[in-house]
Every structure is written in C-alpha cells, then in structure tokens.
Amino acid sequence: MRDSVSTSVRLRLVYLARLREALSSSGETFELTTQERPSVSSVVAALRARGGPWAAELATGRAVRFAVNHRLVRDDHPVADGDEVAIFPPVTGG
C-alpha cells in the first residue's frame, strides 16, 4: 500500500452578504489539509463538515459563487498557499 500524500495550504476565507450573516463571520484564516489537489471544492467540503449553518448554507444545490484572488471561478479551481477565497451568494447589483 502506498502512503497517501497530503497537502496543506493556508488560505484567507471571506464570506459576503447573506452568507456572512448566516455564518456569523466575515472571514477567517483557514488551514486546508487534503489528500487531493487543493481546490475551492475541497475548501467547501471542509467547511460543510463543520455542520450547522455551514452544512446548510453550503449544501449541494445551494446557489453559491466563488472568487479566488478577486476573480470569479468555478468550484474546481485550484487554491494555493496565501490565496484569498471568497464565498458568496449570486450577485444582485445594478
């Protein structure tokens, strides 16, 4: 059996608008340890595992959008050490 290699990245997470209120947090420093290639999806999975509002707000099927370093991305986008990852509802400006 091969040893699985785990990766650890330190991220800045930002929660905005309805999510900030539902999660009672505007953001946090987050250490993600994963055995897969670290992505937005792995961050969401780790947050969902906290349960409570995290599981409810980030449940599969909920409309959630992501930005990595201020650019809109899909959830398969990779994340690297030092990245700012923002999680928010679909935008409603204009």
Next chain:
Amino acid sequence: MPVRVQTEDFDAGAEIARLRAGDRGVGAIATFIGTVRDQHDDAPVTALTLEHYPGMTEAALQEIVDEARRRFDVRNALVVHRVGALAPGDQIVLVVVSSAHRGMAFDACAFVMDLLKTRAPFWKKERLPDGERWVEARASDDEAAARW
C-alpha cells in the same frame, strides 16, 4: 477612471460631458441609469442597502469594460456604481458608452449592464415594512448575460 464605486450620488450630465469632451469622432452616446424602485415582488421597499466586495469590485467592473472594448467599437466607457444606504428613487448605477454609431453604443451599453448583473460583486438588501431581506438573483439575468 473608467470605473468607480462610491457612496455619493452621481451627475449623469456632468459624467457624459466629461466622457465626450474633446472627442469629435463620437457620433453616439448610450446611457443607462439604474434606480431604486419602491416595490419588489409586490412588497413595498422602504430602503435599500448595497454591499460589495472591496478589492474585487473595481477589478470586475474594469474587466467588463475591457471586454466591451474588445467586442465593440467603443471610443470611451464609464461605469459608476453606488454602495451603502439608498432610498426609493435614488440612482444606483450609471453606464455611459460613446461610439461612432448608435448600434455599437447601444450594444456595448447593454453588454456592460448584462455582465455587471451576473459578474460584479454587489448585493442588495431591501428593507420592507416588516423587516429586511436579501434580494435573490434572477434566472433572467443569467439568460441576459448568456446571449452575448
């Protein structure tokens, strides 16, 4: 600056005059102004708060303007979007596009608004007589952006 995010109101006439000043190649200027309605889904809206994502907002707007310049024959373009506390009747957003001819000006102006609606990180929260609620995104906005 072709994009601005601000709490203060804007003067569309002054912005248009500045945008077209000295450019005699302009033959058409299209303008869009979005304002706060006093109703939403049959509920009376008494106030509106606009939140954004500082740091990303300006970059997202600039990217939309840059994309409009690549796609259309735009001579100059401006986006001003307000944030903070607003009231029914207040102005929210201004888009001005100048071009040689009207077709490009109309199209570029609509393009900027359609992309802004789906890509620029702003969120509206409405105050109703019985409390507050976050405005939900509309599928029709995604469809409008997808047509480009």
